[in-house]
Amino acid sequence: MAQLTLTNVRKSFGSLEVLKGIDLSIESGELIVFVGPSGCGKSTLLRLIAGLDEITEGTLEIEGRVVNDVPAAKRRIAMVFQSYALYPHMTVRRNMAFGLKMSRLPRAEIERRVANAATMLKLEPLMERLPKQLSGGQRQRVAIGRAITREPAVFLFDEPLSNLDAALRVATRIEIAGLHERLPAATMIYVTHDQVEAMTLADRIVVMNAGRIEQVGTPMELYHRPANEFVAQFIGSPAMNVLPAEEIANGNFGPRAKTVGIRPEDLRLVDSEPLITGKVLLVEQLGEVTLAYARTETGRSISVKLPGDHAIARDDVISIGAPLEKVHCFDQDGLRVSQEEVLTET
Numbered sequence: 001m002a003q004l005t006l007t008n009v010r011k012s013f014g015s016l017e018v019l020k021g022i023d024l025s026i027e028s029g030e031l032i033v034f035v036g037p038s039g040c041g042k043s044t045l046l047r048l049i050a051g052l053d054e055i056t057e058g059t060l061e062i063e064g065r066v067v068n069d070v071p072a073a074k075r076r077i078a079m080v081f082q083s084y085a086l087y088p089h090m091t092v093r094r095n096m097a098f099g100l101k102m103s104r105l106p107r108a109e110i111e112r113r114v115a116n117a118a119t120m121l122k123l124e125p126l127m128e129r130l131p132k133q134l135s136g137g138q139r140q141r142v143a144i145g146r147a148i149t150r151e152p153a154v155f156l157f158d159e160p161l162s163n164l165d166a167a168l169r170v171a172t173r174i175e176i177a178g179l180h181e182r183l184p185a186a187t188m189i190y191v192t193h194d195q196v197e198a199m200t201l202a203d204r205i206v207v208m209n210a211g212r213i214e215q216v217g218t219p220m221e222l223y224h225r226p227a228n229e230f231v232a233q234f235i236g237s238p239a240m241n242v243l244p245a246e247e248i249a250n251g252n253f254g255p256r257a258k259t260v261g262i263r264p265e266d267l268r269l270v271d272s273e274p275l276i277t278g279k280v281l282l283v284e285q286l287g288e289v290t291l292a293y294a295r296t297e298t299g300r301s302i303s304v305k306l307p308g309d310h311a312i313a314r315d316d317v318i319s320i321g322a323p324l325e326k327v328h329c330f331d332q333d334g335l336r337v338s339q340e341e342v343l344t345e346t
């Protein structure tokens with residue numbers, strides 16, 4: 001059990017401020033996912049929480065107690081990295097037991113914990129192997145297993161699946177989701193670049209940008225009601241199309257709407273009264289969907305995601321529409337204009 005509270009957490013490396021005031025409360029047992037562009041400070045924030053780096057300013061509380069000065073080993077936090085960091089000369093079993101031996105846990109207790117983690121991650125058949133005799137996915141399961149044996153109150157995962165191929169990522173992601181269910185008291189913080197991982201694993205997603213939090217919310221809140229243009233374009237793939245309001249045909253979205261955002265999957269080909277017309281530059285047929293990339297008359301790029309395989313070809317001129325309730329509007333500062341306000345105007 002661990003509830004975490006970060007209050008105005010800042011981190012500087014020399015004169016470079018990397019985290020610029022992070023306020024965040026994480027509930028006990030919650031699985032929180034951090035996303036954001038490369039270099040925005042996700043790993044740095046994890047390292048501060050783990051106690052691997054010092055907080056420059058602000059406080060981190062775990063269960064109501066300020067832990068800024070508590071060493072990593074005393075925080076009951078386990079971190080799983082992108083690289084597995086297993087000891088190459090030790091078997092899986094010894095890799096999993098090693099840290100516990102170092103902390104002088106009784107042998108029976110070590111065996112119980114290792115067996116328990118092995119069962120949870122179905123590692124039993126692999127226990128006597130060396131890391132080099134394992135696939136990437138199996139190694140990452142061992143690394144996760146090793147974290148479990150520590151019985152931490154908080155798990156930190158820094159892109160744990162990014163070295164795995166697509167199929168293994170899915171399998172391991174499902175295992176992590178299962179782990180979250182089997183360890184309901186453990187708080188988990190998970191960093192990923194993968195949209196699907198973020199959307200499927202998270203209780204709540206934290207979207208970071210340049211050392212600050214842009215929005216915190218459930219996956220569906222972020223998808224349906226992004227607080228600003230940055231979040232709108234960061235969540236969802238391909239990214240939401242955002243155009244100046246005056247370039248949308250018949251578009252009266254109210255005086256505050258400066259830009260209009262429509263997700264590629266909310267766009268449709270229409271016969272009349274299009275919101276946008278564009279000339280197709282590229283078509284990608286994925287079977288289940290067709291992605292078309294087009295350019296408007298004013299030179300804006302538009303992506304359109306249509307269900308199934310569509311007969312669109314390069315240089316076609318397409319008329320595009322969208323249901324009004326799928327249109328997102330943003331003001332001059334890039335902040336969301338509420339749907340109610342937009343709908344009363346149109």
Ligand SMILES: Nc1ncnc2c1ncn2[C@@H]1O[C@H](COP(=O)(O)OP(=O)(O)OP(=O)(O)O)[C@@H](O)[C@H]1O
Pocket residue numbers: 013016018036037038039040041042043044045
């Ligand atoms: N020890 C360090 N000394 C100086 N600068 C650092 C140090 N660690 C990180 N940084 C800088 O802090 C910023 C944030 O880095 P961080 O690793 O937290 O980003 P990230 O969001 O995890 O990115 P990625 O998605 O690429 O992993 C970067 O500009 C990075 O260069």
Ligand SMILES: [Mg+2]
Pocket residue numbers: 042043044158
């Ligand atoms: Mg990182």
